[in-house]
Amino acid sequence: MELTAIFRQELDENYLSISMTTVQSDLDSWDSLAHVRIVMALERAYGIQFDVTEIETINSVRGFYDAVNRQLG
Numbered sequence: 001m002e003l004t005a006i007f008r009q010e011l012d013e014n015y016l017s018i019s020m021t022t023v024q025s026d027l028d029s030w031d032s033l034a035h036v037r038i039v040m041a042l043e044r045a046y047g048i049q050f051d052v053t054e055i056e057t058i059n060s061v062r063g064f065y066d067a068v069n070r071q072l073g
Contacts, residue, residue: 003065006045010037023060042068 008016011029024030030038039055042048042064048071050058058064 020062
């Protein structure tokens, strides 16, 4: 599943448009609870697990993209 689909599903915005430059403050629906849902969805989709430091510091689409790719090697 691609990042856009995960963000759309977890933020409950079917027509959400994001890019690598999208940050948490750009989207009203990306609150702390949505952040946790995004983390959990990415972990399920890619079979990975973020550490607490990553979860706390990621605040952008690019951050999630980079973190997923680091995990996948």
